[in-house]
Amino acid sequence: MSTAFDILLNGVALGSVYALVALGFVIIFKASGVMNFAHGSLLLLGGYLTAVLHERLGFYAALALAVLATALVAGAVDLILLRRLDPHATHVLTILTIGVDIALMTDLTRRIGGDLLSLGDPWGGSVSTFGGSTVPHTRIASIVVSLLVIGAVFAAFRFTAWGLSLRAAAEDREAAALMGIRLHRIRTLAWCLAGALAALAAVFLVAFPAPGLERTTGEIALKAFPAAILGGMTSPPGALLGSLLIGVTEALVAGYEAELSALGGGFGDVAPYAVMLLVLLARPNGLLGEKEAIRV
Amino acid sequence: MSDRWVSGRQASGRRVSGRAALRRVGPARAAGAAAAVLLCAFPFYLDAFWLQVGLFSMAAAIGAIGLNLLSGTSGQLSLGHAFFLAVGAYGYVWLAGEPGPGLPPAVAMVLAVCLSGLAGGLFSPIAGRVRGVYLGVATLALVFLGQHVMVNAEGVTGGFNGRSVPPLEIGGFTFAETDPALVVLGVPFGAEERLWYLGLVLLAAVWFSARNLLRGRPGRALSALRDSEVAAAAMGVPVARYRSAAFVVSSMYAGLAGVLIALAFRGIVPDYFGLALSIDYLAMIVIGGLGSVGGATAGAVFVTALPLVMGRYADQLPLVAAPGATGHAIGPTEAARYLYGAAIILVLLYVPGGLGGLFRRRVRPPTPPVRQPKEQTP
């Protein structure tokens, strides 16, 4: 099979990992209007817990515990810190997450030190070959898990009471409150969910082909940030679409670097941002973002 | 859902009417004069470390005042401030340096500021189309594209290793170490001491110009814009023009901050002008309290000076290990970062109006708080 197909496959696999991170951004943004700068440290927390627990508990139990713990920490950030502030002051909440990130990240990197931690995932370095293209099993798993999780979140948004309330709150906070929706509880739940997703994403981010969890792993969360925006901060399928687009662009530009050398070496890393600028010019609310109605 | 990143209710700083501002001028002026005298005396006492911290803070304050104008007053979220700082810094270095046209540094400085303004102006078509958090991320793209250019355009920027910064010269006076050394009242005046006064003058100029801008017609127009574009347009504010003007002016302030940073660093590298710097600036204006010049300045000092100062003295704290100690002990840098993270959280939780508000309350004579109507999103 051709290199082009290989590259495309790499891109989709990479995109599926970004999607798990981006989805966390989207959920928190939709529920509280906050850009969560602490997402990277939540991700690192989830990965770290899995890494230290898996030898004693086995991978799946360790992952379950890590997902739960990260969800609780994320929920606690909302419950203990954000809830004390005016929910309308989204800019203050956003900067507060920076403070949380600094404290949490410092502690995690101190614990990790110079280690390169394995998460003990069952896929290891195994690969399958499809007509000449090799695909690591970790990537197949990440594509399947992303699709399942995003489907589940999408369904939850659509069909559960929580999802309905969340969408109502996102639409019009005051009206939702008047309808008897408990905004606080919805928001805390959203944070928990985003934390759980971050822990899950950590697994696929540091599994093969990446060598393991290290102190800088959290920074990769920033790569998912444009993905979330690209798809429109308010739409889970948009997050998936945006992530795939960014994964594929990165892979394409890395694969065809020689042909693109006029743009300067290493353009692959900025390509997503160039794509994003173009998308925002054409669709100011992202690919699938809802059009903002201007009310007077 | 409102994608606006700040609504009018939070940015209370510039809601003070002109008349109210006049009333509290007396004590504020006295305090200001005292502060000015104190600031002028610092170079005679403080060592190079403190002067540099001060210089970084002054540069940050200039940049933050600019960002405040854009994001605080007119409500346009920008994560691209680092880019405009870079344009100013690199603009100066290229224009005054070799390779480059080698202009007189003072001219290069002015042109670099204009260049930043131009960059802001060129971006305004996007700014005019994209709103709220999406604008934030479009500006974020600027930072990454900018860094890409800085690393690749070696002829202009010196590539990854950056370039050294030619010292500023105004009318034969050099803002750098000279031989023979300049000695003022028995104190040798090196680069930091001289730049300190340059920083003070520039900060004062920016402070007053921004305050006049905010208190005058443009300031009112911009806050009207933030609160409701439709309403502002109905009242005769040319929306597009003001939005892009805010971008241009804020970028010029950022450019000036960039030049000052470059002069203080004496060697600039692309690595500095990254996303972290942009986020720092956002943190400055929020921690200081949106919408006021004093707030932006207080926030800039908090975000810039606190980590540096804490980093220097953290080894005095109890339970802190020496740097590079064995195991996973808490070193001074970690201790300083815990404290810094906690300080951000505490300020935001317990000083809701921002540091600027804290300062204002102390100066203002006690008046019953004006109850603002709990209006809905207009």
Add this chain to the structure above:
Amino acid sequence: MNRIGRPAAAVAALAALALLGSGCSSKSEDASAGTGSDGVKTGRGVTEKTVQLSALTDLTGPYATLGKSIVQAQKLWADEFNKAGGVCGREVRIEVKDHGYDVQKAVSAYAEVSPDTLAMPQVIGSPMVAALLDEVEGDKILTFPQAWSADLLGKDAVQVLGTTYDLDMIRAVDFLTREQGVKKGDTIGHVYFDGDYGANALEGTRHAAQKAGLKVVPKKIKATDTDLSAQVTALRGEKVDAILISAGPTQTASLVGVAAAQGLQVPVVTSAPGYAPQLMDTPAAPALEKTLHVVSAIPELGSDLDGVRKMVKAYQKRFPGELVDSGVLSGYNAAVLLGQDLEAACEAKDLTREGLIKAHRDRAAGDAGLGAPQDFTDASQPASLSAYIHRPDKAALGGTVLVEDARKAPGAQEYLDSAGE
């Protein structure tokens, strides 16, 4: 309002304050050059009892592992050095400042320590070194940066120890063509970091490849890239016969792991910063042992050189349980060389900054007993042209074993001469 009075009053107050200040300001004291009671000329950073050294390191950023190794190794050296009597009857002290890979913090830390510093045996981080380069040169503080880019050459006060990145790659290509069956007309891929590390390495590769009649396929990556699937796929598409990588250990592990998974079985060579013993605990370990080689200016830790053996023993005794990696050896090496410079300067009775640089630049065969001797006389030339080839080994101390002893790559001298033109 009194518009004229205020500035006038302010100026008057300021003048008064300043006058007052100059009287009691400690800054007006002139604490500079002089000659000690023992007839040794001293300047900033040297007192009657101490010689102050500083280290600008990264203990909390991406190079924390390296930083910690070097800090501890140099601490070990300082203790040994002082125990043996110090220099000119003075003790050395190392002030360690952690910048966490932040340019602004590094600049501010430099402002803090530089007035009272004689030399810096450690500065980590290319961007930080680049930002401080002119300052260091202007202040004449002898500095050993832990970065090996050829861009840092040509400064009297700055000494890159060992080989530069470009020479490492010339050595790597030489090794590939001699020992790994790469021949004229073949293609080699070079995956490299954005920045001076990668750019300088690529320069060396291009030169050596041209001489050997090889085609080079460069792939630029960033430090945040940890999945190199796309790069490996593309290199496979180009049918490369060998891969060079100038990046971090994480990237090397990903590259080698993916290549093995994709069935791309070609030799991979990196330079010292691209490998860390921690990699041998990852799933990529078997593939690394099979295909990777490391070019290094310093010997492996299991070397039977006397100096290395003694150092390793002392280090393990002083820091039990701590990892011994090549950073330890490289940091210790730098400190020992600086110690010899100090002794030479002491002998010449000139412990000023200028005196130290002169003593350093007079040494044509600086030998710390830790590998090939180095020539410091020409600031524009690398201190050494010889490098070792190592191979990862899980069981070995420091994670590598020797493959080829230190040797000059043929063509290295010619490359330097052509670059000088």
